[in-house]
Amino acid sequence: MIKLFVGLGNPGPEYEATRHNAGFWWINALAHELKTSLHMDKGYHGLVARTTVHGQTVWLLQPQTFMNLSGKSVAALARFFKITPQEILVAHDELDIAPGQVKLKLGGSHAGHNGLRDIHAQLGSGDYWRLRLGVGHPGNKAEVVNWVLKKPPLDDRIAIDQCIDRALKALPAYMAGDMDKAMLLVHTHKPARAHAPPPATPTALPQAPPP
Numbered sequence: 001m002i003k004l005f006v007g008l009g010n011p012g013p014e015y016e017a018t019r020h021n022a023g024f025w026w027i028n029a030l031a032h033e034l035k036t037s038l039h040m041d042k043g044y045h046g047l048v049a050r051t052t053v054h055g056q057t058v059w060l061l062q063p064q065t066f067m068n069l070s071g072k073s074v075a076a077l078a079r080f081f082k083i084t085p086q087e088i089l090v091a092h093d094e095l096d097i098a099p100g101q102v103k104l105k106l107g108g109s110h111a112g113h114n115g116l117r118d119i120h121a122q123l124g125s126g127d128y129w130r131l132r133l134g135v136g137h138p139g140n141k142a143e144v145v146n147w148v149l150k151k152p153p154l155d156d157r158i159a160i161d162q163c164i165d166r167a168l169k170a171l172p173a174y175m176a177g178d179m180d181k182a183m184l185l186v187h188t189h190k191p192a193r194a195h196a197p198p199p200a201t202p203t204a205l206p207q208a209p210p211p
Helices: 019-033 067-080 114-123 141-148 154-168 171-176 179-187
Strands: 004-007 039-041 046-053 056-063 088-094 102-106 129-134
Touching (some): 004 019, 004 067, 019 088, 019 129, 019 141, 046 067, 056 067, 067 088, 067 114, 088 114, 102 179, 154 179, 171 179
Parallel strands (some): 004 056, 004 088, 088 129
Antiparallel strands (some): 039 046, 046 056
């Protein structure tokens, strides 16, 4: 089961709406779903919430160390409460996935993501779950930094928020440790139902000429 949910991002209002903070958006939505609030805990270098779901303790964490030191926060909490990497889920922005797509996976490389890179280093393992929220790629590697530190256009933000909602629906599966079911729920995208066309306006019958 997942005991620690982490969302990656950068602290401060200037970064709040940027693509790199998609992980923060997800944790905020999760906190709202669980009716809990995040509070600063200097011991874990981040905003933390502790709650109980079906008798199980669950932690939510937003590192406040800036992205490239995210592992300092994650490792501090995980080690203190003896949470293993396989019991951690990290939500983060993913360049290789388009907005409107989200993927759940266990392990793998950090693929150059600075937040994941530091979590790998601090945990000494890459065997944690990742919720990869697609933000798209600028098409040029040199533009990546500016891309992730900018706000997405409204259509992309709506698509990302829809993915966040879809990933929240897998919460019971995360808590039960049924990650196969969680992946099925996260990866199954039901397109919006097309609206039925409005009924045709009846054609007026020709009228007889006036007498």
